Amino acid sequence: MSPARPDSAPATRGAHATIHDVARVAGVSVASVSRVFNGRDHVRAEMRTRVEDAAAQLGYVPHAGARSLSMARTGAIGVVLPDLHGEFFSELLRGMDREASTRRLGLLLTVLHDGRGLDTLTALRGQVDGLVVMAPELDPDVLARHMPRGLAAVFLACAPQVGSLNLRIDNRAGAAAAVRHLAAGGAKRIVHISGPAGNLDAQERRAGAEAAAAEAGATLSVIEGDFLEASGTMVGERVAAGTLEADAIFAANDMMAIGAMMALKRHGVAVPEQVAVAGFDDIPLARLVSPALTSVAIDIAAMGARAVAQLAARIAGAREQPSGDASTGADEVIVPHLMVRETTRETDRG
Amino acid sequence: MSPARPDSAPATRGAHATIHDVARVAGVSVASVSRVFNGRDHVRAEMRTRVEDAAAQLGYVPHAGARSLSMARTGAIGVVLPDLHGEFFSELLRGMDREASTRRLGLLLTVLHDGRGLDTLTALRGQVDGLVVMAPELDPDVLARHMPRGLAAVFLACAPQVGSLNLRIDNRAGAAAAVRHLAAGGAKRIVHISGPAGNLDAQERRAGAEAAAAEAGATLSVIEGDFLEASGTMVGERVAAGTLEADAIFAANDMMAIGAMMALKRHGVAVPEQVAVAGFDDIPLARLVSPALTSVAIDIAAMGARAVAQLAARIAGAREQPSGDASTGADEVIVPHLMVRETTRETDRG
């Protein structure tokens, strides 16, 4: 026999009082204690105070695990993210937390370290009510195979998933806005530094840029980059050297844009007077470089919050309608907006 | 098509197979299924394969909640943090995750929105095995009162807690090192942009700065900031305008330092020639701005990892020694180091 319990009230340091202890001390049944604590059923005032006194005296706190087992609801949602760094990660979590805490939901964080950890995904069954999954680099089939069955899920910026709600960033619209802005500033020959060909975001940004350029009557030449500063530097140098003709550069992310801009400056090309530059992502650095970089911004926190809100809705839906397919996955699109700064001209110079 | 299920087994889409379903399909008892899955007891090879086949066929995944209830171990730890911003928190979480995932622990994130949410703390009972708590703005007594009894805990950079392990940053030493460095570079009139008065880190950094300035024979005037870039900007502008006399600025965190530095640059004040600047935290952005910011570095990720490791040790300890006080809380101190970069002068100009 381990914890010696004084036979009316236990709970010294280690052991916690259970609902039975409270019931015993209050001289009522466990059902009544439960009723008092969940407060939906009728209990007489005297019963309520007796239970509350006993609970206070014992320092009783309900056991979340036990409760979730019998209610089939954990009050937590799983957040599955790739190995992220920096602001993006914290902003995303911040947004998720904002929404989750107003709904009194906990966030159980799981990071997928380059591919490994997919098995921890299924292990989440019984520990969470639903999942927000962000796994942009993962094959959707692999992902689908590892999803715990019967758990509500919302995907964030993943390759399209059948039958599940997917929140994506409207890369096309963002890129188009940037290119339109460049054209409105007078650009006729725009160079687009794209991301790697295999990257979905990169493809969409390129497509948006091409569409907007065509519409605005500007030429758009594409040079494939790799999202790193060096590819931007290389393009900036070619433009400065005159090997590549351009009056504006639109890079598929900010680091490449910054690389290009720095190279231009270094070679005495005036930004934005001679060549305008715009990026994508609006990383914190974008407004700290000089001249400050015009970029396409995504409200990351809002995206996180939206994902949690959608998931909460699906969980509630599944709860009252456990039979049917979770309401069909009409994807939802997050529209980015352009942050105009100093590397572009606001108006047409003509 | 959905996987056709043999009619002995339920679990179409929504419902999950339970251990009983597996036992029935395999024609064995639930105890055997459990043994196969936990693999410590002896089971005959044939039994093993039968159970594994049945489980695979049903897509069985153990229910973490139920398991944790009967084992009195959840496999998750609660992480309680103040309202989070930026790199600091992503790095902290990153370090915690690194440690937690090698130990196969989940992280249940709880954010304390300015004081509220303390009640969610006790609600963690039964959902986690232990707690890492960071609440620098909280009165230790209030905090102690809200800690779930009998749950292992490690405190991070909090006011001293009796009987619990506390990991703290040696803010005094870090701030003193920065101020000594500024003084060694020739600074005589240093302005310190502090954090909010109620914040413990802010208080310690200020105290360290004051001590070092006094020792070095430099004057130190303190302006209270709020850890956000804008407070730095404001101070930078006052210094540039001459309203505030200074030949060096030491900010209690990097964002304020960057704000100050940018403001100085914008107004044509040379950094570090006219005014040197140093920050605290060494966020990744610090070395990306130009000139690169001198800062007091803390290996934040390592600190997070350390906290989790300590907590895991305490949990294990409590498990095999449930009686005694959790091993006495010998506080552990993290000593920061100075990263000298371009916003300060290495040597005395005199």
Next chain:
DNA sequence: CGCAGGCTTGTAACCGCTTACAGAAACCGC
């Protein structure tokens, strides 16, 4: 052949809570 003792396996009692159901008590109008 009988039996001690080691492997396997099954039965059933938990873990701490919720809740359907039924019984008790109080109240009502007649």
Next chain:
DNA sequence: GCGGTTTCTGTAAGCGGTTACAAGCCTGCG
């Protein structure tokens, strides 16, 4: 005073696992 409500309370059966204990099956040995 009685049946019918309505309101409160208790009993006990889960939720989905783990595991102590007992029982069954072998095996080897005297």
